[in-house]
Amino acid sequence: ARKGRPRLLSRENFIELCHRLTAEDEKTFKALWQRAALSVDWSLEYATIDDHCRRTAQLSFLDLFRKEHVYNSSSPTMWDVDFQTAVAQAEVDDRELTGAYHRIEFGVEDSDESLVVATTRPELLAACVGVTAHPDDARYRGLFGRNAVTPLFRAPVPIFPSELADPDKGTGILMVCTFGDATDVLWWREQRLALRQLVQRNGRLGDVTFGSEGWESLDPDAANRFYAELAGKNVKQAQKRVVELLRGPDGSATGSGPPLQGEPEPMEHTVKFYEKGPRPLEFVPTRQWFVRLMDKKEPLLAKGAEVKWHPEFMHVRYRDWTEGLQLDWCVSRQRHFGVPIPVWYPLDDAGEPDFARPIPAGAEQLPVDPMAVPAPGYEETQRGKPGGFIGEADVFDTWFTSSMTPQIGSHWADDPERHAGLFPADVRPQGPEIIRTWAFYTIAKALLHEDSIPWKNALISGWVLDPDRKKMSKSLGNVQTPLPYIERFGADACRYWSGSARLGVDTAFDEKVLKVGKRLVTKLFNAGKFVLAQESEVQPITAELDLAFVAELRALVERTTAAFEDFNFALALQETETFFWSRFTDSYLELAKTRARGDGADAAAQGSAVATLRLALDVLLRLFAPTLPYISEEIWSWRFAEERGEPSIHRAPWPGAADFGGIAEPANAASLERAVAAVQAIHKAKADAQVSAGREVESLVLAGDAALLEEIKPVLGDVLAATRVHTHQLREAGDLEEGVFGVEDARFAERTDRS
RNA sequence: AGGCACGUAGCUCAGUGGCUAGAGCGCCGCCUUGACACGGCGGAGGUCGGCGGUUCAAUCCCGCCCGUGCCUACCA
Numbered sequence: 001a002r003k004g005r006p007r008l009l010s011r012e013n014f015i016e017l018c019h020r021l022t023a024e025d026e027k028t029f030k031a032l033w034q035r036a037a038l039s040v041d042w043s044l045e046y047a048t049i050d051d052h053c054r055r056t057a058q059l060s061f062l063d064l065f066r067k068e069h070v071y072n073s074s075s076p077t078m079w080d081v082d083f084q085t086a087v088a089q090a091e092v093d094d095r096e097l098t099g100a101y102h103r104i105e106f107g108v109e110d111s112d113e114s115l116v117v118a119t120t121r122p123e124l125l126a127a128c129v130g131v132t133a134h135p136d137d138a139r140y141r142g143l144f145g146r147n148a149v150t151p152l153f154r155a156p157v158p159i160f161p162s163e164l165a166d167p168d169k170g171t172g173i174l175m176v177c178t179f180g181d182a183t184d185v186l187w188w189r190e191q192r193l194a195l196r197q198l199v200q201r202n203g204r205l206g207d208v209t210f211g212s213e214g215w216e217s218l219d220p221d222a223a224n225r226f227y228a229e230l231a232g233k234n235v236k237q238a239q240k241r242v243v244e245l246l247r248g249p250d251g252s253a254t255g256s257g258p259p260l261q262g263e264p265e266p267m268e269h270t271v272k273f274y275e276k277g278p279r280p281l282e283f284v285p286t287r288q289w290f291v292r293l294m295d296k297k298e299p300l301l302a303k304g305a306e307v308k309w310h311p312e313f314m315h316v317r318y319r320d321w322t323e324g325l326q327l328d329w330c331v332s333r334q335r336h337f338g339v340p341i342p343v344w345y346p347l348d349d350a351g352e353p354d355f356a357r358p359i360p361a362g363a364e365q366l367p368v369d370p371m372a373v374p375a376p377g378y379e380e381t382q383r384g385k386p387g388g389f390i391g392e393a394d395v396f397d398t399w400f401t402s403s404m405t406p407q408i409g410s411h412w413a414d415d416p417e418r419h420a421g422l423f424p425a426d427v428r429p430q431g432p433e434i435i436r437t438w439a440f441y442t443i444a445k446a447l448l449h450e451d452s453i454p455w456k457n458a459l460i461s462g463w464v465l466d467p468d469r470k471k472m473s474k475s476l477g478n479v480q481t482p483l484p485y486i487e488r489f490g491a492d493a494c495r496y497w498s499g500s501a502r503l504g505v506d507t508a509f510d511e512k513v514l515k516v517g518k519r520l521v522t523k524l525f526n527a528g529k530f531v532l533a534q535e536s537e538v539q540p541i542t543a544e545l546d547l548a549f550v551a552e553l554r555a556l557v558e559r560t561t562a563a564f565e566d567f568n569f570a571l572a573l574q575e576t577e578t579f580f581w582s583r584f585t586d587s588y589l590e591l592a593k594t595r596a597r598g599d600g601a602d603a604a605a606q607g608s609a610v611a612t613l614r615l616a617l618d619v620l621l622r623l624f625a626p627t628l629p630y631i632s633e634e635i636w637s638w639r640f641a642e643e644r645g646e647p648s649i650h651r652a653p654w655p656g657a658a659d660f661g662g663i664a665e666p667a668n669a670a671s672l673e674r675a676v677a678a679v680q681a682i683h684k685a686k687a688d689a690q691v692s693a694g695r696e697v698e699s700l701v702l703a704g705d706a707a708l709l710e711e712i713k714p715v716l717g718d719v720l721a722a723t724r725v726h727t728h729q730l731r732e733a734g735d736l737e738e739g740v741f742g743v744e745d746a747r748f749a750e751r752t753d754r755s
Numbered sequence: 756a757g758g759c760a761c762g763u764a765g766c767u768c769a770g771u772g773g774c775u776a777g778a779g780c781g782c783c784g785c786c787u788u789g790a791c792a793c794g795g796c797g798g799a800g801g802u803c804g805g806c807g808g809u810u811c812a813a814u815c816c817c818g819c820c821c822g823u824g825c826c827u828a829c830c831a
Contacts, residue, residue, distance in 0.1 A: 118831055522794095
C-alpha cells in the first residue's frame, strides 16, 4: 500500500501476482533445499496459501468460534499507517527515538488558574480528552474533579487522578489523547472519556468540526480556525505547525501569552513500530477479530512447561512473553493476500451490518472466500443489499495459519486417524526470535483446539552472525546465502558447518569451518577408497589390535547415538569426527594397513584386519550420514549398497548391537593405545634423526617398563610393520614416564628409491 | 531498568569441582610416505573477563563488577 502504487491493482490481480511470486520463490527454495540435501519428504509439500492450509486455518477459526475463543470488536488497535493494517503485539518492535517534551499551558475552567502539561505529541492536542496527575501529587491535588481547558481549541476536559502518572516525568501532569499510546487507551476506557479520533488510517489528521457533538469547545470558531491549519497534514507536519501556533499568543487558554512554555526539550524515548514499518504505530479504532488469550495465561504457561525445550533456558523466553501478554491476539489483517476470515455479516433493513451476529461458514464449504461466495442461506444477489449480507474482507494474520503447522502436517482437518498418530509432533525446530510468534501461537492453538501441546520438543537454534559478530540483516547488507558456499565447498561442508553449531548458541560465520568440513569429506573419500581397495577375503575378527579397535568403535556408537537422541547433533558430529580422524585414520588404519595388504601376514590375520576396516567404514559412514549425506552415500554405493541390498545409506539401519554380534572383547582394552604410543616413539626417533616416517629401520631397541612391554607384545607385529622396523629388541627401563616408550640405538636403512 | 545467555590460545569453538585446560584453523620446524601434501610427525602459544566467597581443591558453584548479545519493560 506504500506510495499508493499497488492500489492501481485490483484485489484479484494483486492476489494473482502474489501467487505467481510465491510459486517462483518456492522453486528457488526447493532447489536450494534439495541441493543442501534436506531430508524432506517432498510428497508432503504444502504452501500456507494452498487449499489444504486455507481449509485448516479456516477450520481452526470455526472451531475457535464455536468455542467462543474469538470475538470481533471495534476498539483502538495498533495500526500501521503505511501498511494500513492492524498489527499484533508480537509484531511490534521498540525503537529508540529522539523526541521532545513540549510544555504547554492549559487553563482551568471557571478560574484564572493554569497548569502546564509536558507532551511529546503536541499534534494530538486537538484530541485531548482529559488531564491526569498522580493522586498524591500535592501540586495538582486541588485540580482533580475540575475541567482543564486546552489551548487553541478551548476544549474543556476532565482532570482526574491516576496511579499511572509519574510525578517525576515531565511536569508530573499530562494530557490524555485519543490516542497517543497504550496508556491513553487504558485511561480512555477506565475514565469513559470522549473519543476524539484525530489520526486517520492513512496517518493524516482527519476533518473535524469543533462545536459539534463530541468536539465541545468554549470557542468553536477559534478552534476550527486553528484546526484548519492542521487538517489533512500527517503527524510530523501537524506537529511542526501546531508548535508554531502554540508560540503565538492567540491560542492561549488563560490569556497570559503563548501557550508553549520555553523551548521543546529533547529527550530519548522508545516508540512502538510495526516490525516492518517506517513510521510509529498509531492507535486507531477499527473493527478487528481477536483470539481471547488474556484469560488463558495459566494454561498457556502450563503447556509451555510440558514441552521440552532445547536448550532448556529457551523456556524462560516463552514464559516471560506469556506472562507479559497485554492484549488479546489480533488476528485480522486489512490486506488482500492471505487466508480469508470465513464469516459474513447480516445487513439490517437500513443496510447496516450487524457485527454482533456474524455468520460463520460451514465446515463442508472450506476453503471459502466470503467475498466471492454468498453467506449460507443467502443468494449472491443479496450481497450488499438491505436485509442481505456482506462478506468479511479481512484476512488472517499469517501466524494464524503458521500456528497450525503441526495440524497441517497431521491432516487434522480431514484425516482424524492420521492426526491421532502424528499429533503432538515430536519436534519443532526454529529460531529464537520467533518464540513469541511461531512457538507461542502454535502452543496457543494446540491448547484451544485440543487442550494439548503441539510438539514434545522445541529445538531453538542460535543465530548465524556475520564474521564481526553482528546479526545478519538486510539493512546492514551483511546477509549471506548458502548457495555460493555450497558451490565452493560442497553441500556436505556447509552441513558440517551448520551441524557444528550448538542449539541456542549464536555462531559467527567463519569460512575456516567450511574448509575443515571439506577436508573431512576428502579424508573420508580417501579412507573409503583405501579400505574398499583391500580385496582379500574377510575372516573373523580375532587379532588383538582389531578387537581393541572394535571395542572403541562400539563405545563411539553408543556415545553418538546418545548425543543424537538428546538432539545434540553437534556433539554427535564432533565425537564421530574426532574418532574417525584420530582413532581410525591416524591410528588403527596406519597400524593395520600392512597386515590388511597381506605383507607377511597369514590369511586369518589379514582377513581379520580387512573385516575390521570394512566394519569401521560401514559404521562410521552411517554415523556421518545425517551430517554428510553426499559423501557417505557415495562411498556406500561403492560396495555396501549391493552387499546389504540397501541402495541408500539413508535408509540403512542405524549402527548398533547388530553390527558387533559375535565379536570378542580384546584381551586388553588399552592395546590400541599401547600400539599408538609405540609408533609415536618410533616416529619421534625418526623425526629427531630428520628422516621420513617411511624410512626403513634396520634395528632398534624399544624401551619401557615391564608392564608396558608385556602389553605391547600382542600388537608388536603391527607396530613394527607400520614403522618398517626389521629387527628389534625390548629393554626394560624404569626411568620413563608412565605409558611412554623410549627408542634407543635406532639404525636407519639407507634411503632407497621406490620404483 | 529487569530477565536470560555469553566472555576459555591470534581466530572459530569444545570442556570439566581435582591428572600438566582441549580441538581445528593460523604460526614455526621436519618429512615430496605406499588411501590422502585437502597429508603425516613435532613444537610454540592461555593470569579460562575482573574482584571477592564457599571448598582440602574453582575455569567450572555462589556474590558483586565490567563487557557483549538477545528478550521484556519504560514510551506524558
